[in-house]
Amino acid sequence: xxxxxxxxxxxxxxxxxxxxxxxxxxxxxxxxxxxxxxxxxxxxxxxxxxxxxxxxxxxxxxxxxxxxxxxxxxxxxxxxxxxxxxxxxxxxxxxxxxxxxxxxxxxxxxxxxxxxxxxxxxxxxxxxxxxxxxxxxxxxxxxxxxxxxxxxxxxxxxxxxxxxxxxxxxxxxxxxxxxxxxxxxxxxxxxxxxxxxxxxxxxxxxxxxxxxxxxxxxxxxxxxxxxxxxxxxxxxxxxxxxxxxxxxxxxxxxxxxxxxxxxxxxxxxxxxxxxxxxxxxxxxxxxxxxxxxxxxxxxxxxxxxxxxxxxxxxxxxxxxxxxxxxxxxxxx
Numbered sequence: 001x002x003x004x005x006x007x008x009x010x011x012x013x014x015x016x017x018x019x020x021x022x023x024x025x026x027x028x029x030x031x032x033x034x035x036x037x038x039x040x041x042x043x044x045x046x047x048x049x050x051x052x053x054x055x056x057x058x059x060x061x062x063x064x065x066x067x068x069x070x071x072x073x074x075x076x077x078x079x080x081x082x083x084x085x086x087x088x089x090x091x092x093x094x095x096x097x098x099x100x101x102x103x104x105x106x107x108x109x110x111x112x113x114x115x116x117x118x119x120x121x122x123x124x125x126x127x128x129x130x131x132x133x134x135x136x137x138x139x140x141x142x143x144x145x146x147x148x149x150x151x152x153x154x155x156x157x158x159x160x161x162x163x164x165x166x167x168x169x170x171x172x173x174x175x176x177x178x179x180x181x182x183x184x185x186x187x188x189x190x191x192x193x194x195x196x197x198x199x200x201x202x203x204x205x206x207x208x209x210x211x212x213x214x215x216x217x218x219x220x221x222x223x224x225x226x227x228x229x230x231x232x233x234x235x236x237x238x239x240x241x242x243x244x245x246x247x248x249x250x251x252x253x254x255x256x257x258x259x260x261x262x263x264x265x266x267x268x269x270x271x272x273x274x275x276x277x278x279x280x281x282x283x284x285x286x287x288x289x290x291x292x293x294x295x296x297x298x299x300x301x302x303x304x305x306x307x308x309x310x311x312x313x314x315x316x317x318x319x320x321x322x323x324x325x326x327x328x329x330x331x332x
Contacts, residue, residue, distance in 0.1 A: 006063035007302065009274075009309040013261055017066040017232050018059050021268045022052060022080060026073040028101050029137035030125070032164050032193050036137065047270045049079060051288050053086045055266060058298045065094040066232045072268070075104035081111055088116025095119065095232070099162070101139075102147025109147070109154035119158040119231070120151055121189075126163075126170045127180060135169065152184060158231075160187040160248070167209040174214050175221055182245045189235050189248035190214050211236075211249035218247065232262070264309070272302070274309040282308065 007015040025040050056067055067087055074080060088096050099121040124144050126132045132141040151159050161181055165171050181188040218224060223241035235248030265273040270285025282305040291297045
């Protein structure tokens with residue numbers, strides 16, 4: 001029987017957080033997340049809901065304390081609530097969270113809260129209906145706004161908005177987005193675009209707008225000071241004087257966070273990705289299907305995979321992406 005109860009990679013970093021993608025499908029088509037002619041993974045190749053829970057439980061048995069469910073849009077997966085209910089009952093799991101585009105939250109928010117979801121991230125890149133539609137290719141902002149309202153009504157411990165900032169697309173809205181978050185008592189994180197997959201809608205180098213520029217823009221209106229607060233992910237947080245809202249920055253280019261990485265990702269078809277920006281991976285779907293009634297090989301494979309985790313990514317906005325998978329197939 002496997003004795004190890006924590007996951008340590010070859011650089012001494014403890015992995016205690018897994019992001020599990022339950023689908024690569026989404027009801028939006030965000031320009032930084034997927035190509036316009038996206039081809040989704042055939043449903044027959046996805047992990048079953050039972051396999052997702054089994055792999056999640058194996059990670060918790062090995063010391064993982066936080067699971068985030070992602071997609072695509074995870075709430076478009078049929079019967080997905082059973083995954084939240086079963087993972088939420090795992091002994092040792094301290095936090096079950098969700099990243100969503102918000103469109104399905106009027107239907108699911110209260111059920112997710114009852115299932116044990118404590119915190120939720122909701123993506124919203126613009127408050128202007130025309131821009132929102134352009135960035136998402138097909139989205140109606142009213143649906144995401146209704147989802148935010150539903151999440152507030154459901155009483156999650158913390159709700160955070162996520163915005164990917166692109167120069168000349170939405171960079172001039174960062175003050176409005178923070179004001180929106182303050183008005184509703186929410187946190188917000190601004191994200192530098194990650195060069196995953198080939199896209200045609202914009203030049204990533206030209207659209208790059210750094211976290212430092214965003215912070216400078218915000219300081220024109222708000223008194224902001226850094227904090228040591230963490231939610232277990234890569235965000236660096238700032239507090240706004242006199243407000244409860246925290247402003248986070250996820251900065252893979254300007255402030256690389258690889259040295260403290262505590263995360264791995266499971267794709268919807270069962271690939272364990274050891275780094276967002278590298279292709280080091282392990283096929284856990286093969287392991288679970290080859291051992292349907294014995295979790296020892298699964299746990300042993302997870303432990304061995306930690307030796308594949310690289311020191312960090314090699315993102316370069318001026319080059320063609322070396323990672324051809326898009327964000328929707330990576331796990332948002």
